[in-house]
Amino acid sequence: MSIQSLDLPQARALNLPRAYPALRSIASRYGLLAGFLALWQVAATTGLVNPTVFPPLDTIASALIEALAKGRLWGDIAISLQRSGIAFAAAVSLGVPLGLLMGQIRPIERALDPILQFFRQTSALALYPVFILLLGLGETSKVFVIFWATLFPILLATIGGVKEVDRKLIEMAHAFGAARIVIFTRVVLPAAVPAIFVGLRLSATTALLLLIAAEMIGANSGLGFQVMNAQYNFEIPLMFAAIFLLAFLGLAANALLIAAQRRLCRWSDINA
Amino acid sequence: MSEITESRRGEVALRGLSKSFALNGQRLNVLRDINLDVAGGEALAIVGPSGCGKTTLLRILAGLEVPESGEVRIDGAPTSGVGRERAIIFQEPRLLPWLTVLQNVAFGQSVRGASQEKSEARARHYIELVGLSGFINAFPRQLSGGMAQRVGIARALTVQPEILLLDEPFGALDAMTKLTMQEELARIWAEEKVTMLLVTHDLEEAAFLADRVLVLPLEKGAQPRVINIDLPRPRARSSAKFVALRSRLMAEFGLH
Ligand SMILES: Nc1ncnc2c1ncn2[C@@H]1O[C@H](COP(=O)(O)OP(=O)(O)OP(=O)(O)O)[C@@H](O)[C@H]1O
Ligand SMILES: [Mg+2]
Secondary structure, three states, rough: OOOOHOOOOOOOOOOOOOOHHHHHHHHHHHHHHHHHHHHHHHHHHOOOOOOOOOOOOOHHHHHHHHHOOOOOOHHHHHHHHHHHHHHHHHHHEEEEEEEEHHHHHHHHHHHHHHHHHHHOOOOOHHHHHHHHHHHHOOHHHHHHHHHHHHHHHHHHHHHHHHHHHHHHHHHHHHOOOOOOOOHHHHHHHHHHHHHHHHHHHHHHHHHHHHHHHHHHHHHOOOOHHHHHHHHHHHOHHHHHHHHHHHHHHHHHHHHHHHHHHHHHHHEEEEEO | OHHHHHHHOOEEEEEEEEEEEOOOOOEEEEEEEEEEEEEEEEEEEEEEOOOOOHHHHHHHHHHHOOOEEEEEEEEEEEEOOOOOEEEOOOOOOOOOOOHHHHHHHHHHHOOOOOOOOHHHHHHHHHHOOOHHHOOOOOOOOHHHHHHHHHHHHHHHOOOOOOOEEEOOOOOOOOHHHHHHHHHHHHHHHHHHHOOEEEEOOOOHHHHHHHOOEEEOOOHHHHHOOEOOOOOOOOOOOOHHHHHHHHHHHHHHHOOO
């Protein structure tokens, strides 16, 4: 999967005035999103959709501001960030080195691949009850189930990235007398960085997905819990407020990773 | 730099060199009993029909392929594997896309353990030699095909090899760029006094650059032939002697 395809502006076809290129690029990139939100607002206020199920956006916004002002959601944001953050960090610190090793050393990959495939095919959510039995209903099992699901995207992307490094570049370095470790640090590793970033972004998305699932099943705090809880108490604007917060977390994580990748991979021109 | 090159030799001797590949369970003899002496500082072109083993021979010389029997001697000593006295220029530039032109050219030096300062200083010299001083901080994706290939040439020169191995270095370039690059290579070869082993399928290129041309046969029964190119340098492509020699080379391939 190429990185570009994830970020391609969706609305190139919109025929906007040529005079303001910057404005035009913003409009073509976010126009559809703005249109969708506007439609939501109009449909909810005019009663086109049931406003108790789909409250107008301003109601959701004021519910969000009110909750934040009363200090209601801060703790949930913090605990959600902590759970997904710890799990993500653990998955990355295991997945990247292990992936580099497996991609580079054939016997290790051959030995680990079957068990990896076996685990990967088993849904993390199906294993959640097992983790709860083993680790209890507390934080550990939640972090672990997120970690478990988050590990595979980054691990597989890293393995793939290392294995797909152009053999011709490796041979070139070898021909110039580079030792194996030098080839690894100067050719294999930099060449695999874009693939590793794809894995990081997939893993970040997975971490947030599993976070919500874990918080919906056995938690009494966190944004995922708040979504369920608000729905249960029929505080629909608050429910949407929590959903929007989660979406925002996902977007922020993605934007952070893209910024980091731009810094590290100036050569590959990922925004071209 | 001339004092250093004077003391170098860069002599290559091939002794009974053979190589075959297993292809679909069959043995494919690619090279059979090649014997050849190349003097230090000589320019030898290797030509022959497609599939006759030119690249294979050059890769054995570079130490990237192991011969089945026979040996490569450099300055009298048998070699195995890659060596610091040799540098190869591939058909594709094979630049590292995350390094600038300067870093790419310095790469060969720096993986051999030279300090960054030293390798970049030398890299600058050779970047100038191939006429790319204005692009020192450009990334490979910002270069044209001909420019990228010149970076590859500069990278090989930067390690100051005794022996320069080239595998159809201009094969992918357009006709105009190719002519310019041939002129530049002739100049660089004269300046650096390296031994040059050049695989090409372009007979005019062979006649323009080489002292001798090795013609590898496709039929493994036939013997490789060596043709001398007795032309004064710098060579003019339009001179009567050059045209005559080029025709002789073409006749060798049954072309007229
Ligand atoms: N790694 C390999 N495994 C099997 N066969 C190979 C291998 N490398 C080369 N060959 C075979 O050896 C023969 C010579 O290949 P080589 O690449 O040396 O030809 P060449 O003279 O360079 O041809 P061209 O002018 O097309 O580049 C070919 O028939 C090819 O199929
Ligand atoms: Mg070839």
